[in-house]
Amino acid sequence: MGDNIHAPTVASGPTSGGIQIDWSKLTMPELMQQKEKIEEELKALSTVLTSHGVTMRSTLTTFDGYPRDDIDIPQVRATRVRMIHIQNDHKEVMKYLEKGLHAHFAQLQKAQATATTNGTTVPITAPSTALENSISDAAALGTPFAKVNSVESGSPANQAGLKAGDLVRAFGSVHWLNHERLSKVAEVVQQNEGRPVVIKVSRKEEGGSQTIEVELQLTPQRNWGGRGLLGCHLVPL
Structure with missing residues (x-):
């Protein structure tokens, strides 16, 4: 054979x-x-x-x-x-x-390389790594990939300030191009138990239609009184 x-x-x-x-x-x-x-x-x-x-x-x-x-x-x-x-x-x-x-x-x-002030064009010097930083930063990429469906009271997610309805733009190093139906989020959570992870979300202001950008620090942990390391439910968009 x-x-x-x-x-x-x-x-x-x-x-x-x-x-x-x-x-x-x-x-x-x-x-x-x-x-x-x-x-x-x-x-x-x-x-x-x-x-x-x-x-x-x-x-x-x-x-x-x-x-x-x-x-x-x-x-x-x-x-x-x-x-x-x-x-x-x-x-x-x-x-x-x-x-x-x-x-x-x-x-x-x-x-953005030039700006006009009082009719005069003034060059703006940007760091050489600005483009690379923008591309690696999920908030800069600007596309939410998950929605917070629910948050348990007293959970790590609740303590971090995450709210139901938040649209997740970045979860640590995970963003809209690499989240793989949220499987990468689970990996980041497991790898960072007890350590803060930066979360970037879009949130509608209460009583208004304006959307604001919020950056939070969420520390996955056990024994908070509920299930999982986060205490919230994310659904892919």
């Missing part, structure tokens, strides 16, 4: 949904929609492999080289092929999203 039943060779390229896509022609919102769609499909396909008790690298043969009879090998191979295709697509989407963000903030930086 050959090794080809384990790791099928798949040509790279943008092929989501079986349709050739020119990522360069998509707008930022369209790219974000494609990113979410791809991640949802990857999650579903991973579930298929898990149901068979295999991963992308698990052997499909017995110790003596015969095809395993405890799994549906054609389905596993087809699933792996599809995952390879859309993993390539995900890389392409992220590449063009990053390009779009760089272009967006480069335009902002250029527009």
Whole structure:
């Protein structure tokens, strides 16, 4: 038996949904929609492999080289092929999203490079890392990725000032491009038990329609009297 039943060779390229896509022609919102769609499909396909008790690298043969009879090998191979295709697509989407963000903030930086005061153009010197900081900062990216659905009284989230209805723009290093349906938020929480994490949210002022930006420090911890390390429920947008 050959090794080809384990790791099928798949040509790279943008092929989501079986349709050739020119990522360069998509707008930022369209790219974000494609990113979410791809991640949802990857999650579903991973579930298929898990149901068979295999991963992308698990052997499909017995110790003596015969095809395993405890799994549906054609389905596993087809699933792996599809995952390879859309993993390539995900890389392409992220590449063009990053390009779009760089272009967006480069335009902002250029527009802010000069200011007119009393009819005189005065250059404004910005730090050389301003663009990089903007791109790495989820608040600067400006797109909420989660909503606070509820906050338990006396919980770490409550003590930090988080409120139901808040729209999360940044949770530590997690932002709208990398949250992976909030799985990365869970990782940050687990990795920072007992240490403060910076949270940036958008919040509607009470009794008004104006939205304000709020930065909080939330310390995940146990034994606060309730379940979980935060005491709040986040839902993806």
